[in-house]
Amino acid sequence: MDTNHGMIFDIQSHSIHDGPGSRTTVFMSGCSLSCQWCANPESWQAREKVLFSELRCEAKQGCRRCIEACPRRAISIAERVIAINRADCQSCHALTCIEACLSRALKKCGEYYTADALLQRLQHDRDFWGSTGGVTFSGGEPLVQHHFVENMLHRCRSIGIHTAIETTAYAREEIFMAVMRHVDFAFIDVKHMDYQAHHHYTGVGNGLILNNIRELVKSGWPGRLVLRVPIIAGVNDGDKNMRALATFMEHAGVYEVNLLPFHRLGESKWQQLGKIYPAREWHAPDTTKLSSLETFFTQQRLLCYVGSDTPF
Numbered sequence: 001m002d003t004n005h006g007m008i009f010d011i012q013s014h015s016i017h018d019g020p021g022s023r024t025t026v027f028m029s030g031c032s033l034s035c036q037w038c039a040n041p042e043s044w045q046a047r048e049k050v051l052f053s054e055l056r057c058e059a060k061q062g063c064r065r066c067i068e069a070c071p072r073r074a075i076s077i078a079e080r081v082i083a084i085n086r087a088d089c090q091s092c093h094a095l096t097c098i099e100a101c102l103s104r105a106l107k108k109c110g111e112y113y114t115a116d117a118l119l120q121r122l123q124h125d126r127d128f129w130g131s132t133g134g135v136t137f138s139g140g141e142p143l144v145q146h147h148f149v150e151n152m153l154h155r156c157r158s159i160g161i162h163t164a165i166e167t168t169a170y171a172r173e174e175i176f177m178a179v180m181r182h183v184d185f186a187f188i189d190v191k192h193m194d195y196q197a198h199h200h201y202t203g204v205g206n207g208l209i210l211n212n213i214r215e216l217v218k219s220g221w222p223g224r225l226v227l228r229v230p231i232i233a234g235v236n237d238g239d240k241n242m243r244a245l246a247t248f249m250e251h252a253g254v255y256e257v258n259l260l261p262f263h264r265l266g267e268s269k270w271q272q273l274g275k276i277y278p279a280r281e282w283h284a285p286d287t288t289k290l291s292s293l294e295t296f297f298t299q300q301r302l303l304c305y306v307g308s309d310t311p312f
């Protein structure tokens with residue numbers, strides 16, 4: 001992966017919750033965080049990988065095609081259920097198991113694109129964007145493949161495409177700022193204001209993230225910035241955390257926040273990767289709590305949007 005080659009795990013046309021208007025969202029592979037509630041755990045590593053759906057698998061009916069097709073003997077069966085030894089799959093480019101699986105229980109995740117090919121793909125959607133839409137780079141974490149993303153944002157902008165990014169801002173300041181130069185609209189995730197709690201739930205501290213947000217605003221960056229917070233009951237919806245966020249926003253000069261109630265839509269993907277989903281017992285705060293948070297931020301003279309019904 002370099003300026004001209006990027007690994008992408010999905011491209012979605014007609015996205016209406018990833019920035020202004022109708023957009024095409026490019027989901028970049030690779031992430032520096034490992035949030036316990038992640039809805040896209042298949043994005044964590046910037047490489048091709050195999051997703052396995054037990055529901056589709058016909059091993060119980062006697063199918064063994066993938067076991068025979070794997071050159072590394074990474075697939076085994078116990079009590080008529082397929083198991084993939086993920087360590088043996090590392091850096092496998094053969095992916096012969098996927099080709100062998102006729103029921104599509106095995107699926108490839110991650111595709112290499114050249115910058116030219118991606119631009120061509122994006123241009124196909126141009127008619128659907130209208131005057132307000134454009135392209136959003138999401139992930140995973142787009143800053144992991146920053147050379148490629150910076151190049152793409154620059155090329156999009158140079159032909160008049162509106163650019164947006166959804167990022168954790170977890171990158172060295174010079175990398176972050178270099179990418180943001182080419183961005184018109186940004187969502188930056190702030191998952192927790194407490195350093196230790198942030199580290200506990202995401203695998204990294206929040207120092208770099210908060211510093212990058214401050215520096216971005218201080219630099220006079222002309223784009224629109226909205227902070228995004230996944231709201232999880234008992235994890236980050238407490239008064240202390242919300243007060244700290246409002247204070248940070250006021251001091252940093254950020255005035256818009258989007259609270260996204262937690263959902264479990266990513267749970268099946270954890271299973272397909274053979275991982276245990278840590279957020280099984282978690283839930284979103286109830287509507288009364290969400291309304292009280294909205295009122296709280298509004299009283300702090302901050303624009304607060306709850307959920308995905310937003311003006312962007």
Ligand code: SF4
Pocket residue numbers: 050069070071072073074075084088089092093094095096097098
């Ligand atoms: S990805 Fe490669 S090593 Fe892993 S099961 Fe498939 S063929 Fe075997």
Ligand code: SF4
Pocket residue numbers: 056057058059063064065066067082100101102103104105106
């Ligand atoms: S080839 Fe597909 S359907 Fe057959 S056992 Fe393997 S995963 Fe299951």
